Amino acid sequence: MTATAFPLPIAGLWRRWLPALAWTLVLGGMAAMLVLHIEGVQAARGIQGGFGFLFQPAGFRISESLLNVAPEDPYWMSIAAGLVNTLTVAIVAIPLATALGIALGLVGLSSHRLAARCAAIIIAPLRNTPVLLQLFVWYGLLLRLPDMRQAWSPLPSVLLSNRGLALPALHGWLPYAVVALAVLALGWRARRRWGNGALAASLVVAALAWPLLPAVQVDLPVRRGLGLQGGWQPSIEFAALTIGLVVFHAAYIADIVRAAVRAVPVGLVEAGQAMGLTPWKVLRLVIAPYAMRVALPPYANQCLALVKNSTLAIAIGYQELMAVINTAITQTGLALEGIALAVAVYLTLALCLGGGLSAWNARHSRHGPGDTHGARLGERPLWNAAGSKARPWRGRLASAVLAVALAVAAWTLLDWAVLRAVWQGDPSACANAAGACWAAVGENLPLLFFGTMAEPDRGPALVACAALLAAIAVTLAARRAPPRMRAALLAALLAVAAGALTGFPWGGALIGPQRWGGLLVTLILAIAALAAAVPLAFALALLRRSGNRAGSLAAAGLIEAVRGVPLVTQLLFASFVLPMLLGGGVSKFSMALAALTLHTACLLAEVLRGALQAIPPGQMMAARALGMRPALAYACVIWPQARRIAAPAALGVFVGAVKDTSLVSIIGVFDVLGAAKAVVAGTAWRPYHVEVYLAVALLYLAASLALSRVARRMEGRAGLR
Template identity: 85%
Template sequence: MIATTIPFPTPGLLRRWLPTLAWTLALGGMAAILLLHIEAVQTARGIQGGFGFLFQPAGFRISESLLTVTPDDPYWMSMAAGLVNTLTVAFVAIPLATALGVGLGLMRLSSHPVASRFAAFIIAPLRNTPVLLQLFVWYGLLLRLPDLRQAWSPLPSVLLSNRGLALPALHGWLPYAAVALAALTLGWRARARFGRPALYTALAAALLAWALLPAIQIDLPVKRGLGLQGGWQPSIEFAALTIGLVIFHAAYIADIVRAAVRAVPVGLVEAGQAMGLTPFGVLRLVIAPYATRVALPPYANQCLALVKNSTLAIAIGYQELMAVINTAITQTGLALEGITLAVAVYLTLALALGGGLSAWNARNTRHGPGDTHGARLGDRPLWNATGSDVSPWRGRMLSAILTVLLAVIAWGLLDWAVLRAVWQGDPAACTNAAGACWAAVGENLPLLFFGTMTEADRGPALIACVALLAGITLTLGARRVPAKIRAALLIALLGTVVIALSGWPWGGSIIGPQRWGGLLVTLILAIAALAAAVPLAFALALLRRSGSRAGSLAAAGLIEAVRGVPLVTQLLFASFVLPMLLGGGVSKFSMALAALSLHTACLLAEVLRGALQAIPPGQMMAARALGMRPVTAYASVIWPQARRIAAPAALGVFVGAVKDTSLVSIIGVFDVLGAAKAVVAGTDWRPYHVEVYLAVALLYFAASLALTRVARRMETRGG
């Protein structure tokens, strides 16, 4: 008989796992206390918590979805319809954004200077303005389309009007797609093992299966009376959301394509040319596979960002998942349950999409990157890199066509924006104008700058805005000014802002966040969010790299959860749940600041963590050998190097944070974009919303462009 003994934990094992257990118990206890407090607040308001509401009738209709939902159906069916709408937007937008982004990226790499500058001219304003603002612009432009009786038909059976888009619908295509996907997947695997005949056998089996399936029916849209019947009729909101997301993310994908192609080693291209490959063969067999491996990780991030940005549909009235959950929260008061469902769904989507693209990336990189030494394509034009012998007359013809196209576009914009524009007057002066109505901007400048602030508050607010803008200019542009003088000037400007808003020393009243509006909200929100995010990001980066397993897991969990959840969801969480935790009395500005600070900090923490990993461990060892304490070593040795390494990427995060301030209008914070929405909400200036939104876009473009230029200067100068 073999005696068995029960192993007891050794003291060393206990010491190893005791901090983890303590962290877990502490975090679990804090979460339990917060949940109990929220439940107590909901009970005091007469709200019965729990997820049982999912099986109650929703009481509202989903106007547009592939799933038919009535007001009598339960909440879970309405949320399922909203999820289907989200997936529909992603299914349509991701391939279109990819195709457009690849095209723009290749144009940006072209040897023709006109083509390259044309692509850069398109990409720059798209990257440097908020996506929500672009959605408003596209929505306004689509609303200006003719009505259904005069609908534009660019293709047969395709109608475009101010009611939306009407397309032919295919019924019964899903079995064909499933059979084709299965045949390609199985055939490709069989080809790898048994050769090309196995692939042909799989395709023949797919054709046989297609012959046995029922025929696909085509349903064409037809005008009937004052409406349309048949076909697929996506709404104007769906069209605006899809177009906005496609064009916005195509600009980022174009830069990803450009950077990936520039990273291809020249030696691989020269080897392909030496083997006698044609220029197109070099592009298809050498450049494209290598660039795909390089581009897949950032491309996956853009796909995830597109899915998260689909939540912005809540601002234009399209009923995707977040809009449906927001309606359910408003009706039931169950904010914690609704936000929990949203977080769970979006994290699941992020894990599924990110996992699929990661698997694809691992499959493509399993053989290694190949030649990683020597020169890269870099700034060499793509067509010259492939050895393309483009005849001079073809190059000149392409340049002439692009020049004429740019000239036509430039003349059209100049004619609309300047020559035929109306610069001042009332709405009646713009009624018959053929150009832009900039009077809508000029007449509403006080509302755009100050929001709903009173006349007495506008003077101090103007002083505070000027001081903040001067401080931003001094921080970004005055690099030659000595550090001590620059610090003294910044302190003086900050003091000016505090004096202007506090009413001291002239005895004026304090202007609190509840009374702020317009440009003042945007400036203070952006600066305060960045100032709060930097130390929090540094703490999270250090905690994630710490030796404490529990602390590292806690930091990693927080960072990944915040990065995987849309910012709109986080803002709604702050708007609904924070007042319950803090007992009310929290201003919307404070809630928006908390959400933006945490979101920016988690993005910045990953940038700092990468910079800290790039510093050799010997640096810390050498500092400790000299007798420095860990805090002193980090402050004197590690942090200066990490700051220089992380500066370009960190400023990219700052650009995103500045653009993200436009999202606070969703929860009712009256920033510049909220003021622009108030301008176009009136019936007088509503027809000129495009001009108002373009003026606001110019503000964000200037701020983002300034930060981008600083990032490029720091990158080229090494800090």
């Protein structure tokens, strides 16, 4: 009798997971070596590593927080106060941005063309200019408010001045809020099981328990001398940060609302109308529930982006989480520990917020989206689709009122920006002017263009900027030219720019990155980051889709970590940690370029991964059947299709990368925005910060609109194909 050998499943699992285990050990070993190297560098500087500093006195005061923190309190309390400030901004800004975004989105869907055009005009500059630049504009405008003695009082006990906003404060409201939320949650669950009687009973119990809670005290702000006493007094920095984030993200939420409503099937709307529902009920009971399911995933991304963009408060002096951690790193020198804390906190916030919204989406989408066949609302105006039949005289009256308001606004803007503007001269020429002071831009053009570059370096820098701008124009505009001619012209322009900065071949002086500034830094950062991010993104997308579990998990972990951590944190990580890893001598430009490249590559990798997933597997199988190797199949068959599919979304990532170059000023890179800050920092031109920032905003707006137009053109071509 012969014995039969049965394959052991353990052996198969071992062969399956051995490569992944090996990759994990290798990557873990490399990470451990890097950490040990950084700790060695810190020890050589006399810095004792570890998280023990959290229990040491911080030595600095948190000027504004719901938690009272003194300088003698430990670092962990200061960091907790910064986290509370971040959460406060998010709790206030997210509902306001949602409401404003929904309003703009619905106006953009209106059948009234003038109203829809106004919404588009409002949204376009907000989407296509950097949020940091908008924060500076709002901060400067709020500083122009009257002082405390002449504070505005739009409502009783509400005061607005250049020191901030003063509101009545409620003390002792937290127990009432907890009881109300608990009663509503329990009553709603009981209602689903036992009917409306259970909800009524829970409300009666809450009413009986209400008198047992402590009394609520109202604290009103009162003028005392040159200041205020009492109430809740959020600072001007908090107000600027909140307004900037609300307005910026409302523009994106408006586009999400428009796209979600247009995705509603026409059949559902017609069914609601056939049932005799009024236009308002069609909107509330048919369009809104379906659109909410479509809009929730991108809306969740905007909420996460708002939380991450709150780190920009570091630039205007508001002490949120990242600003407090940056102060702690500066005092203790523990860069690795501080950045690790920031990464852990922001990833936790992203997981909690994203997980909560995902659970809500899964709960309300478990029955399916309903009718998914047939035509969509598409370009049909919302109010017509909902069945609204407004009277002609109402439409004409609304058009007349809106036209008058637009005419008044246009005349006011023209009068301020052109008719009464001062175009040249010193600050004294603008002192008594009623219009814009464009002389602040004209007199400081050398600083905006060249930064602090020496006079002999400005000529070659101007040549390099002109060549780079021409190369961008060739890339974006010369689409009908033959590819070889376009490539040759592009190579020639890049060679001119490189020759101007290196002095080759005519023997000029080398101008290194340490001497760059102004527009040159912005152009080179944007071009170099995008050029380096494309191959890295393609490699990450392929690695994440590969069959190698360890490689796929490593790529997924890197992409999700970079996407979940604010770019400001990544820039600070590059600024503090890269010199330790590379032994010093790393320019700030190189640090900023590394952070921007990795951030853009991880965002672009997800776009490319989606495009690769949209290509049928039979394409690769057919290419392999023809005898192509995998590399040749990807180059000749897969990549051309993926590039065409991903082009519109990829150009959206490119627009974001161009705007993200404005953040490098946080770590001391002297780009265009940094030069504008230097102009405004001077006492002479400080009152005219709006004009300076508007000039910089026009530069970013032109670049973003050019890329957006190319994206729409590519999207149209892809749709025709």
